[in-house]
Amino acid sequence: MNIIDRRLNPQGKSLANRQRFLRRAKEQVVKAVRDASGKRGIQDIENGEKVTISTGGVREPSFHRSGAGGVRDYVVPGNKEYVEGDTIARPESGGGRGGNEGSPDGEGDDDFRFVLSREEFLDIFLEDLELPDLVKQKVKQTESHSLTRAGYSVTGSPANLNLVRTMRNSLSRRIALKRPKPAEMLELEELLREAEDRGDDPEKLREMRDQLERHYLRSKRIPFIDPIDVRYNRFETVPKPIAQAVMFCLMDVSGSMTEHMKDLAKRFFMLLFLFLKRRYRSVDIVFIRHTHEAKEVDEDTFFYSTETGGTVVSTALEEMQRIVKERYPENEWNIYAAQASDGDNMSSDNARSAGLLRDGILPLCQYFAYIEVAAEHNMGLSALGRETELWRTYKTVQGPDLPIAMRRVRSRREIFPVFRDLFAREKAKA
Amino acid sequence: MTAVIDKPDSLLYDGADWDYDKIKRVYDAIEDIALKDMGLSVYPNQIEVITAEQMLDAYSSIGMPLMYKHWSFGKHFARDEMLYRKGYRGLAYEIVINSSPCISYIMEENTMTMQTLVIAHAAFGHNHFFKNNQLFQQWTDAEGILDYLEFAKSYIGQCEDRYGHHAVERVLDAAHALMNQGVHKYPKKRSLDLRLEQKRERERQEYQEQTFNDLWRTVPKVAVGGARPSKSVSERKKLLGLPEENLLYFLEKKAPRLEHWQREILRIVRHMAQYFYPQKQTKLMNEGCATYTHYTILNEMHRRGMISEGATLEFLHSHTSVVFQPEFDDQRFSGINPYALGFAMMQDIQRIAETPTDEDRYWFPDLAGRGDGMGALRDAWANFRDESFVLQYLSPHLMRKFKMFSVRDDAEDPYLLVENIHNERGYRGIRKLLARQYDLGFLEPDIQIVDVDLAGDRKLILHHRVTNGVLLDESDAKAVLRHIANLWGYEVQLVEVSALSDAILKEHAVTAPSGIGG
Numbered sequence: 008m009n010i011i012d013r014r015l016n017p018q019g020k021s022l023a024n025r026q027r028f029l030r031r032a033k034e035q036v037v038k039a040v041r042d043a044s045g046k047r048g049i050q051d052i053e054n055g056e057k058v059t060i061s062t063g064g065v066r067e068p069s070f071h072r073s074g075a076g077g078v079r080d081y082v083v084p085g086n087k088e089y090v091e092g093d094t095i096a097r098p099e100s101g102g103g104r105g106g107n108e109g110s111p112d113g114e115g116d117d118d119f120r121f122v123l124s125r126e127e128f129l130d131i132f133l134e135d136l137e138l139p140d141l142v143k144q145k146v147k148q149t150e151s152h153s154l155t156r157a158g159y160s161v162t163g164s165p166a167n168l169n170l171v172r173t174m175r176n177s178l179s180r181r182i183a184l185k186r187p188k189p190a191e192m193l194e195l196e197e198l199l200r201e202a203e204d205r206g207d208d209p210e211k212l213r214e215m216r217d218q219l220e221r222h223y224l225r226s227k228r229i230p231f232i233d234p235i236d237v238r239y240n241r242f243e244t245v246p247k248p249i250a251q252a253v254m255f256c257l258m259d260v261s262g263s264m265t266e267h268m269k270d271l272a273k274r275f276f277m278l279l280f281l282f283l284k285r286r287y288r289s290v291d292i293v294f295i296r297h298t299h300e301a302k303e304v305d306e307d308t309f310f311y312s313t314e315t316g317g318t319v320v321s322t323a324l325e326e327m328q329r330i331v332k333e334r335y336p337e338n339e340w341n342i343y344a345a346q347a348s349d350g351d352n353m354s355s356d357n358a359r360s361a362g363l364l365r366d367g368i369l370p371l372c373q374y375f376a377y378i379e380v381a382a383e384h385n386m387g388l389s390a391l392g393r394e395t396e397l398w399r400t401y402k403t404v405q406g407p408d409l410p411i412a413m414r415r416v417r418s419r420r421e422i423f424p425v426f427r428d429l430f431a432r433e434k435a436k437a
Numbered sequence: 438m439t440a441v442i443d444k445p446d447s448l449l450y451d452g453a454d455w456d457y458d459k460i461k462r463v464y465d466a467i468e469d470i471a472l473k474d475m476g477l478s479v480y481p482n483q484i485e486v487i488t489a490e491q492m493l494d495a496y497s498s499i500g501m502p503l504m505y506k507h508w509s510f511g512k513h514f515a516r517d518e519m520l521y522r523k524g525y526r527g528l529a530y531e532i533v534i535n536s537s538p539c540i541s542y543i544m545e546e547n548t549m550t551m552q553t554l555v556i557a558h559a560a561f562g563h564n565h566f567f568k569n570n571q572l573f574q575q576w577t578d579a580e581g582i583l584d585y586l587e588f589a590k591s592y593i594g595q596c597e598d599r600y601g602h603h604a605v606e607r608v609l610d611a612a613h614a615l616m617n618q619g620v621h622k623y624p625k626k627r628s629l630d631l632r633l634e635q636k637r638e639r640e641r642q643e644y645q646e647q648t649f650n651d652l653w654r655t656v657p658k659v660a661v662g663g664a665r666p667s668k669s670v671s672e673r674k675k676l677l678g679l680p681e682e683n684l685l686y687f688l689e690k691k692a693p694r695l696e697h698w699q700r701e702i703l704r705i706v707r708h709m710a711q712y713f714y715p716q717k718q719t720k721l722m723n724e725g726c727a728t729y730t731h732y733t734i735l736n737e738m739h740r741r742g743m744i745s746e747g748a749t750l751e752f753l754h755s756h757t758s759v760v761f762q763p764e765f766d767d768q769r770f771s772g773i774n775p776y777a778l779g780f781a782m783m784q785d786i787q788r789i790a791e792t793p794t795d796e797d798r799y800w801f802p803d804l805a806g807r808g809d810g811m812g813a814l815r816d817a818w819a820n821f822r823d824e825s826f827v828l829q830y831l832s833p834h835l836m837r838k839f840k841m842f843s844v845r846d847d848a849e850d851p852y853l854l855v856e857n858i859h860n861e862r863g864y865r866g867i868r869k870l871l872a873r874q875y876d877l878g879f880l881e882p883d884i885q886i887v888d889v890d891l892a893g894d895r896k897l898i899l900h901h902r903v904t905n906g907v908l909l910d911e912s913d914a915k916a917v918l919r920h921i922a923n924l925w926g927y928e929v930q931l932v933e934v935s936a937l938s939d940a941i942l943k944e945h946a947v948t949a950p951s952g953i954g955g
Binding site for chain 2: 013
């Protein structure tokens with residue numbers, strides 16, 4: 008008998024099969040993922056998800072008898088009261104009890120449920136957005152710099168002096184040039200003094216004095232530390248991608264924004280969050296909602312509480328500017344902003360908003376996305392080109408080199424295409 | 438019970454933790470009981486310790502240690518994993534593979550008592566059954582299966598590299614759909630070797646010489662070529678070996694448009710189906726045998742004082758939950774539990790052999806009172822499959838114990854009819870019907886390839902002989918036909934024919950695929 012411990016064998020033998028399965032069920036999984044993502048909060052979109060797909064594409068058919076019709080016999084245990092010839096009302100669910108062999112592995116036409124891992128979920132979620140390449144370019148642009156040690160140099164500031172290296176050079180130079188050591192000289196002086204005290208042979212004394220003199224001269228000519236010995240630590244500036252990003256969600260919450268519009272906005276924010284999360288180590292989210300005044304709030308309040316008031320967009324932009332100044336210095340953070348609004352704004356505020364955006368916000372941002380959400384049903388008007396106040400305003404800001412993009416969204420279906428579109432355009436430009 | 442040797446130091450282990458030394462000790466003790474007391478004969482054992490994760494992996498590759506890659510395994514893995522992680526379903530304590538050496542997987546989470554139980558159950562119970570049952574002996578090659586799987590895996594891997602995932606997947610999908618129709622149910626006629634052939638020829642010659650009668654020469658011969666057209670059809674069928682119920686075999690050998698590697702893949706799937714065919718036919722017996730074995734062995738170990746009272750209770754707890762049979766109106770009922778019925782029948786056989794009642798003597802004149810219960814069981818394990826086993830050994834005593842009754846469900850009646858119950862009038866009926874529930878030949882639809890005109894339009898015609906008026910599930914049948922058409926390359930037609938009257942009940946047809954090939 009052999010006992011073999013297989014526990015250390017490579018795990019995940021089924022991984023290849025699982026990938027084949029996902030590839031096979033692609034269409035359904037993608038759809039399931041989209042549905043699932045609609046139900047989640049922005050930040051926990053990242054976890055794995057139990058998805059349900061219809062068995063359509065992954066059915067394993069076989070020849071088997073159908074569950075209905077014909078004559079069947081069953082033998083079952085547990086008789087309590089029946090005798091031969093008794094009749095039993097047919098169970099309501101059709102097929103009958105016990106021997107319903109319609110689905111050999113208990114599957115039938117039911118939906119198929121399984122759990123996607125976080126990675127798989129995100130991969131599928133982002134797949135049709137074709138984002139990753141674009142993000143790379145973005146990251147390249149958003150580098151900051153840091154210093155790294157890069158060897159030694161002969162010039163530099165005293166603070167960067169490298170003592171060890173300098174002393175080593177000095178020592179080897181001294182040995183090479185035979186500079187007398189201080190200890191040797193002290194010894195010689197001692198000997199000379201003793202000889203003088205003893206009153207030795209003057210000839211010998213003179214010789215000793217000469218030697219001492221030569222030593223003095225030599226040690227004076229050959230400095231203990233020469234400028235050529237001195238070494239400094241050298242630093243190089245290395246571009247370093249900023250590993251953190253902050254995402255500003257700006258939303259108009261005035262009365263004109265319906266639940267439907269907020270839902271659209273939420274989905275858009277969710278996508279942006281994911282997009283950033285894939286690229287940066289940490290992503291902060293700041294929610295700013297505004298009516299005629301702007302306030303930073305938490306996610307729940309942002310999406311679900313209502314407020315009444317007018318609409319002054321510039322307040323939100325100002326609030327964002329303030330928060331950036333306070334907490335997110337632009338050289339340390341990648342700043343992204345997404346604004347959702349139904350396009351209303353006080354006419355008097357338009358010029359101010361445009362100015363703020365152009366001069367205050369856009370220089371800070373990697374990307375500023377404006378989506379205008381419209382009610383599902385009044386598509387007539389906005390579709391026929393009546394541009395809203397805010398749209399017209401932002402349009403004046405738009406320029407070929409500015410990181411701003413704007414889109415209109417009317418229904419849930421459009422969110423993905425619009426999102427892809429926003430970034431695809433940017434990509435084409437870059 | 439004879440004298441109990443109850444010394445605490447005779448215990449083989451104590452507590453729940455297991456280690457290799459304990460397993461070794463326990464294995465030796467079990468082996469002693471199994472081989473000497475029970476007279477089992479087993480393949481050499483190989484016991485492998487695995488984690489829950491690996492158990493899930495093993496599940497999805499139909500329990501085999503290696504398997505080619507296919508999405509359906511991934512699908513099962515995904516489902517099993519979810520059920521397990523969400524706590525809907527536990528994992529099996531063990532998996533055992535019909536190979537030599539016989540590989541048993543045991544889980545690291547098991548307690549020492551569970552490991553003992555599992556070793557007795559799998560490494561001896563199942564192992565003995567695999568080695569001795571005639572179905573396994575006849576149809577599976579325990580020595581060669583692992584090598585064959587190795588070959589299959591690498592071959593299909595190479596095909597994927599060479600012809601692309603998609604092409605391979607297409608063939609595998611089709612082959613899997615036909616797996617149930619991909620087995621030989623009867624042994625092939627062995628081709629004669631030369632010496633036998635000569636011998637037979639000689640015997641024939643001798644016979645002719647002995648019975649020679651010159652008169653026959655004078656009888657006028659029938660003119661050759663009378664009924665030409667019908668002969669050509671039967672000739673054609675004969676040449677193609679039709680009718681053929683092994684669809685995979687037929688497609689592999691005769692499909693005109695398959696590439697060599699596609700045929701090889703069909704062959705691999707066919708071999709897998711054939712390898713598992715005996716297991717499907719002996720689930721009841723196999724589990725009954727293994728459960729009876731572990732029950733006997735662990736009781737004997739307890740009697741010899743090798744396992745503690747606590748361990749015995751743990752074993753009994755687990756044993757009783759395995760052999761629990763819910764009644765038909767119970768929420769938990771999902772058919773007859775093979776462990777429960779199998780185990781009960783094994784115990785019953787032993788009872789009949791050793792302490793029969795008058796009724797048993799009437800029903801089992803050969804078996805009752807023969808005394809050697811273990812010997813009787815070994816005979817049964819060697820020579821039967823589920824269907825014949827039930828037909829042979831299900832006793833009135835057991836039918837009463839299970840309170841079995843049979844129900845007839847005729848779609849044309851508004852109600853179900855109780856036909857037989859566990860009484861004198863019903864025993865034979867119940868036994869016959871229950872046996873049929875285990876008869877794969879009855880459970881699986883009888884589908885055969887009946888005709889194809891290779892020189893004409895090459896339309897492949899299949900017949901389903903409908904018994905009891907139960908037709909095929911239509912959408913699945915369509916899908917499978919589509920798969921067959923993909924392999925065959927031309928139109929495929931399936932006709933459902935009543936087995937009683939030869940009347941055509943339904944027809945399905947699938948047109949030729951637009952293109953096949955790698």
